[in-house]
Amino acid sequence: MITLISNIKELIQVEDSPKKMVSGKEMKILPTIKNAFLLIENDIIKDFGNMKDFNNISVDNVVDASGRTVLPTWCDSHTHIVYAGNREQEFIDRINGLSYEEIANNGGGILNSAKKLQTTSEEDLYIQSAKRIEEIMQLGTGAVEIKSGYGLTKDAELKMLRVIKKLNSNYPITIKATFLGAHALPIEFKNNKSDYLDYVINEILPIVAKENLAEFIDIFCETGYFSVEDTEQLLKAGEKFGLIPKIHVNQFTAIGGVQIGVKYNALSVDHLEEMRAKDIDVLKNSKTMPVALPSCSYFLGIPYTPARKIIDTGLPLALATDYNPGSTPSGNMNFVVSTACIKMRLTPEEAINATTINGAYAMGLEKTHGSICRGKKANFILTKKIPSYGFIPYSFGNHQIDQVFIEGLKI
Ligand SMILES: [Zn+2]
Numbered sequence: 001m002i003t004l005i006s007n008i009k010e011l012i013q014v015e016d017s018p019k020k021m022v023s024g025k026e027m028k029i030l031p032t033i034k035n036a037f038l039l040i041e042n043d044i045i046k047d048f049g050n051m052k053d054f055n056n057i058s059v060d061n062v063v064d065a066s067g068r069t070v071l072p073t074w075c076d077s078h079t080h081i082v083y084a085g086n087r088e089q090e091f092i093d094r095i096n097g098l099s100y101e102e103i104a105n106n107g108g109g110i111l112n113s114a115k116k117l118q119t120t121s122e123e124d125l126y127i128q129s130a131k132r133i134e135e136i137m138q139l140g141t142g143a144v145e146i147k148s149g150y151g152l153t154k155d156a157e158l159k160m161l162r163v164i165k166k167l168n169s170n171y172p173i174t175i176k177a178t179f180l181g182a183h184a185l186p187i188e189f190k191n192n193k194s195d196y197l198d199y200v201i202n203e204i205l206p207i208v209a210k211e212n213l214a215e216f217i218d219i220f221c222e223t224g225y226f227s228v229e230d231t232e233q234l235l236k237a238g239e240k241f242g243l244i245p246k247i248h249v250n251q252f253t254a255i256g257g258v259q260i261g262v263k264y265n266a267l268s269v270d271h272l273e274e275m276r277a278k279d280i281d282v283l284k285n286s287k288t289m290p291v292a293l294p295s296c297s298y299f300l301g302i303p304y305t306p307a308r309k310i311i312d313t314g315l316p317l318a319l320a321t322d323y324n325p326g327s328t329p330s331g332n333m334n335f336v337v338s339t340a341c342i343k344m345r346l347t348p349e350e351a352i353n354a355t356t357i358n359g360a361y362a363m364g365l366e367k368t369h370g371s372i373c374r375g376k377k378a379n380f381i382l383t384k385k386i387p388s389y390g391f392i393p394y395s396f397g398n399h400q401i402d403q404v405f406i407e408g409l410k411i
Pocket of ligand 1: 248
């Protein structure tokens, strides 16, 4: 089936051949075509260009996009969408003065989510998570990474990963899975971190790899959680099974997590709220994408990733939601784009590059997602009538989406 989107006011993020990523000054450039057409065949982008160059071929469907903008769907490269229940009570506790760390020390935080998840059936976990997938697709996300890490037992971690796999087969959105067994230390291992790491590495990881349940491996490398040495041990083990690192580093403290990520060819290092000059330097000439999560900083009231410094050094940057019950109960990439502009001083062009092409790279999807390019997936957002794409971050807290197409299907 061939569909023509005609009379597009402006077609955003077009490219003739897929770029790997956009870095430094290039991030200020957002290639667009005014008065454009977009032609899709089934789930693939067939052609695009200026309306005056459109050769009248017979099509099955025409969508008149007069006055409206078309851009690729968002690529959200860091989420924890599969979880049970919520942590609304902790939100109230924080308003009343407790810190994230104090809440975690009182048995809240990740352990609270793990307790709920362990007693939730796979079917129920699927239903709760599917609602969030539907919600983010409506908000314009066409590809998403989802982590395990709220199981913290073999059965519960595998349950999470099986739910992720099922979501991927039941929805048109592309989903990549990450094994995050080393997210927190379960109470039974409270004084025995190395035993827990051995359990993750020897008991869970081999099954994850054998059943092909994850492509990436992650760890919460942070003071009070897992050290740089723990991280190295896990990444080494993951490497043996062909799992690529995408790791949580430098959220509250800078302890060398970025360096270890680069050493093990991490596809991305995520969070980066606390960055020393040497943490930025080590990313230069690496294949590792720095990923910032501004909604998390917003919700927790912690510093924002120094995105301006990262980009001005010549590095690329991707932006993701971190959608999770504790620190970011929101999967709205439109808000991420706005917050990056407002709080990190990114230009709209930089923020859109960071949430499309660079987000796709951070999930290994740069050949199929993240831009309007012939042969890529027909994933795009048709906006309401807006004056320009800058209106998307400007109208923060709202969204300007009229319709979302994922793999050629209207959502
Ligand atoms: Zn996270």
